[in-house]
Amino acid sequence: MFAAYAARIDDADPLSALEVGDVPDPTPPDGWVVVDVVASALNHHDLWSLKGVGLGEDALPMILGCDAAGRDPDGNEVVVYPVVADPATGKTSILSEKFPGTLAEKVAVPRASLVPKPAELSFAEAACLPTAWLTAYRMLVSCGQVGPGSSVLVQGAGGGVATAAVAIGVALGATVYATSRDASKRERAEKLGAVAVESGARLPERVDCVIETVGEATFDHSQKSLKPGGRLVVSGATSGHLPRLDLRRLFFHNISVLGTSMGSPEELAGLLALCARTGLRPIIDSTFTLANVRDAFAHLHAGDVFGKVVVTA
Incomplete structure (x- = not known):
């Protein structure tokens, strides 16, 4: 063959x-x-x-x-x-x-x-769908508990998992904010239904969940962008894997930091069903x-x- x-x-x-x-x-x-x-x-x-x-x-x-x-x-x-x-x-x-x-x-x-x-x-x-999109689905649904009415920040729009997270988050009925240093990638994220902002910029609101695949360069912004009780879900560290973690913010605001990768066959079936039901496409x-x-x-x-x-x- x-x-x-x-x-x-x-x-x-x-x-x-x-x-x-x-x-x-x-x-x-x-x-x-x-x-x-x-x-x-x-x-x-x-x-x-x-x-x-x-x-x-x-x-x-x-x-x-x-x-x-x-x-x-x-x-x-x-x-x-x-x-x-x-x-x-x-x-x-x-x-x-x-x-x-x-x-x-x-x-x-x-x-x-x-x-x-x-x-x-x-x-x-x-x-x-089985790798990057499945990872994004698990980050949002299983770890981030994102659903209709939720708010999500996706750091580094343009990357494979981040792009998938933008599209899936919109399909789930969430308000999605997406960051990028690249104006053309911010424009593409907007076309997917996100509110695009420059990297590090203050958001219009604090969010329920942050999708973090960038690492050191965005981690401080991710922590500060979460509302009390929010969830910071991490599956990558393309800019470095030893960010500064603000423990006072973590415990004062009851923030959860969750690490994950990939997903299960059952989660892949859930992603496929979401695509079939909503018209979501990679x-x-x-x-x-x-x-x-x-x-x-x-x-x-x-x-x-x-x-x-x-x-x-």
Whole structure:
């Protein structure tokens, strides 16, 4: 089958470590099935893998990709939940770390990792959801307890999880504020239904929940933007992982700080249902064929991306 894989590790020039070509078809262990991939989507995780983050030399060559939608052996339309357990050890990892990923014509996954794809979503749309969008959904719903009438601040609009959080928050009926230093990204956030503000600017109100993926650069602003009893939900630290935490504000205002990543298959099913019910759709930046996946990686690596980069079979 045709696939995109990490043939080596190159921190300085990750794209040079990417190879595209024929590899053996997957052979699933007991309890696993082979899914025919119709669409997949890139994540920065794929670039980090080429740099050796989370992927060791002993695992090479490794098919890349975490997200996918396709058809199971019975022809059912499914979305692949990307966190899998090793049948031998029970330890979990995300696809493309210990087990081959989704940037291929076929992928082997546990049968329990398959979530039905709603008919309302295309394969390309559904393929965008299992990683960044699922993380944002868990941050807002399970951790942030966001619903109709809530207020939310999303720091760093433009990033994958942050962009998803803006769109999901609006679909949930919340008032969403989104920050960015980039005027064009603030404009895009406004088109998604957010109230866009410059990074660090005072908000019109204090909010119930802050979605924090930036880290040190925005953390103080995040704390100050919460109303008493608010929830600061963290899933990233792109600007640094050792921010200053104001403990007096924390206990005087009864603020909760919650860390999280990814989500569960049940939460993925909830996200899919929300999309089907409300018309919420992931933002697709661009679409490439698997044959042109090198161009997809180059586009993501260049950095001027708003939304998901999709790869179709």
